Amino acid sequence: MNIEMIRAARARLDGHVRRTPLLNSPSLDAVAGRRVWVKAECLQHTGSFKLRGGWSAISAMEPALRARGVIAFSSGNHAQGVALAAARHGAPAVIIMPDDAPRAKIDATRALGAEVVLYDRARDDRDAICARISADRDLTLIRPFDDAWVIAGQATCGLEIAEQARDEGITRADVLVCCGGGGFSSGVALALEAEAPGLRVRPVEPEEFDDMARSLRSGVIERNERLSGSLCDAIITPQPGAMTFPILSRLAGPGMVVTEDQALHAMALAFSGLKLVAEPGGAVALAAALFHGDEIEGDDVIVTISGGNVDATVFRTALERFGG
Amino acid sequence: MNIEMIRAARARLDGHVRRTPLLNSPSLDAVAGRRVWVKAECLQHTGSFKLRGGWSAISAMEPALRARGVIAFSSGNHAQGVALAAARHGAPAVIIMPDDAPRAKIDATRALGAEVVLYDRARDDRDAICARISADRDLTLIRPFDDAWVIAGQATCGLEIAEQARDEGITRADVLVCCGGGGFSSGVALALEAEAPGLRVRPVEPEEFDDMARSLRSGVIERNERLSGSLCDAIITPQPGAMTFPILSRLAGPGMVVTEDQALHAMALAFSGLKLVAEPGGAVALAAALFHGDEIEGDDVIVTISGGNVDATVFRTALERFGG
Structure with missing residues (x-):
């Protein structure tokens, strides 16, 4: 992993992936007590940053291999990113999804032309299902985060943040990134290391699923006790990645943790x-900026809204409880 | 009004007004049966295109006059546009708003530093209130649409649409614009006439408030019977403007009309x-593209989402009824 690999990913993504805007609002600044800059990856095609990594990995594949097809497992955002990237490259895609994934995500993945295979989180062995299908059909696995091509793709968002921060005159700030396995956080951290060394990534997770924050604190990879039962489905992973954790150990500041209610409020x-429109898992970084300002220094903070794929019922709940 | 005045407005707006993205989505294309391109003016500062016109008018004022202050009447979007532009120019602003305007709009206008004066639509004479205050305090009225500087400001959105359509390879298409008094529609029409003559504006209004569509059909200015009672508060005006109507008569295609339910569905x-997040009045153009496709020709249609300042309760209703 180096900056040249990230720049090459950006060239492959050019014209296919949106350069999302960096937005701000006086009402958010007032709550946070500092200027809050929001990288709106919910406006990315497929509604999350995951298209970047999916496109990066699939566009880098050897064409004959790619033509045989790809496989991925995901609760929905990586699913859609891989499905769209595969479809645009003419590659078949099989996506293994938990049957309790948000309905909007399952439907959207199918609408992008992927074959969706549902499994039961409690009863089924996802990895075994995935291994069997990929062996049967000679499909290439596109990992959600522990893959250099995927990380390089997510990192292109960091290149944009570096440029957009420079345009706004921001030279020093924390960059709060919604964190599951750490692919997005570590990619952004690598890009910022090269292009905006005054900006520092801080991964943000929901309470009870704070494996990255604990691992960064202890210096060794720690696991979550639970793997389901959070509205923040997009960023629930068993533990930090073997590739992403060393990157974040070297480059990231302390992790931050927010409650589910704070994510809904954000x-x-x-x-x-x-x-x-932010989904719960995509709103945790904004929640950290708004409600944990005492853990941040400086006049500016940059946050990612990493995805917006949320069922209408969950969004209505957020508005009902916190929408004034 | 000419294209030089519009280009001059763009120069004054540069750095203060966002260049909003032109977005698309396969799910909208599937409903519409053609490619739908959405100019997302809800992402503009203050949540609507109105900042463009407000900034254009206030930035063009003679400084001594501007320092005395400005006044405007508005149900909320023009209010916020004028309030922000005035605040950034160091000018006091008084905004006359109906007391049944959405709470979010009244609060946001106050938060921008303006003095808000509420009136009762049924009992009070808005124009008399406005005239008295502006005379007492020597304030300059910033009209919501029938003003050359305001139209030139709204037209800057048309310049962006022309460029963004060119980038997407769109040379011929209808551009559906949410229409109240016609300031946005006529400004966009003037910009497209100069920069993208294959793109044609079509104003879109809610049922029972279709004064512009009827006026374009008959060739003379016609009034609405009612002036309240619509969720589309942002685009309810008594009649087309004296300046805007001749421009649209010359340049616009037939008006389109949607129901309130169609706006909520959009x-x-x-x-x-x-x-x-679109507000009802800001969603009528998208509704026309989605549900009145038989009145449109061609493979592409461009629509504005002109604003997103909607109370949470109204948004929840839209999701409850049409959010799946």
């Missing part, structure tokens, strides 16, 4: 202040 | 497909 404030 | 589809 969704309501993104609705009113930014006119953006 | 809001739900913008939520799921684009991750954008």
Whole structure:
């Protein structure tokens, strides 16, 4: 992994992946007590940053291998990113999804032309299902985060943040990134190391699923006790990645942790202040900026809204409870 | 009004007004039966295109006059546009708003530093209130649409549409614009006439408030019977403007009319497909593209989402009824 690999990913993504805007709003600044800059990856094609990594990996594949097809497992955002990238490259895609994934994500993945295989989180062995299908059909696995091509793709968002921060005159700030396995956080951290060394990534997770924050604190990879039962489905992973954790250990600041309620509250404030739809897992970084300002220093903070693929019922709940 | 005045407005707006993205989504295309391109003015500062016109008018004022202050009447979007532009120019602003305007809009206008004066639509004479205050305090009225500087400001959105359509390879298409008094529609039409003559504006209004569509059909200015009672508060005006109507008579295609339910349905589809928050009046153009496709020709249609300042309760209703 180096900056040249990230720049090469950017060239492959050019014209296929949106350069999402960096937005701000006086109402969010007032709550946070500092300027809050929001990288709106919910406006990315497929509704999350995951298209970047999917496109990067699939566009880098040897064409004959790619033509045989790809396989991925995901609760929904990586699923859609891989499905769209595969479809645009003419490659078949099989996506293994938990049957309790948000309905909107399952439907959207199918609409992008992928074959969706559902499994039961409690009863089935996802990895075994995946291994069997990929062996049977000679499919290439596109990992959600522990893959250099995927990390390089997510890192292109970091290149954009570096440029956009420079345009706004921001030279020193924490960059809060919604964190599951750490692919997005570590990619952004690598890009910022090269292009904006005054910006520092801080991974943000939901309470009870704070494996990255604990691992960064202890210096060794720690696991989550639970693997389901969170509205923040997009960023629930068993543990930090073997590739992503060393990158974040070297480059990231301390992890931050927010409650599910804080994520829902942040969704309501993104609705009113930014006119953006964030999903719970995509709103944790904004929640950290808004409600954990005492853990941040400086006049500016940059946050990612990493995805907006949320069922209408969950969004209505957020507005009902926190929408004023 | 000419293209030089519009280009001059763009120069004054540069750095203060966002260049909003032109977005698309396969799910919207599937409903519409053609490619739908969405100019996301809900992402503009203050949540609507109105900042463009407000900034254009206030930035063009003679400084001594501007320092005395400005006044405007508005149900909320023009209010916020004028309030922000005035604040950034160090000018006091008084905004006359109906007391049944959405709470979010009244609060946001106050938060921008303006003095808000509420009136009762049924009992009070808005124009008399406005005239008295502006005379007492020597304030300059910033009209919502029938003003050359304001139209030139809204037209800057048309310059962006022309460029963005060119980038997407779109040379011929209807451009559906949410229409109240016609300031946005006529400004966009003037910009497209100069920069993208294959693109044609079509104003879109809600049922029972279709004064512009009827006026374009008959060739003379016609009034609405009612002036309240619509969720589309942002685009309810008594009649087309004296300046805007001749421009649209010359340049616009036939007006389109949608129901309030169709506007709510379009809001739900913008939520799921684009991750954008649209207000009812800001969603009528998208509704026309989605549900009145038989009145449109061609493979592409461009629509504005002109604003996103909607109370949470109304948005929840849209999701509850149409959010799946």
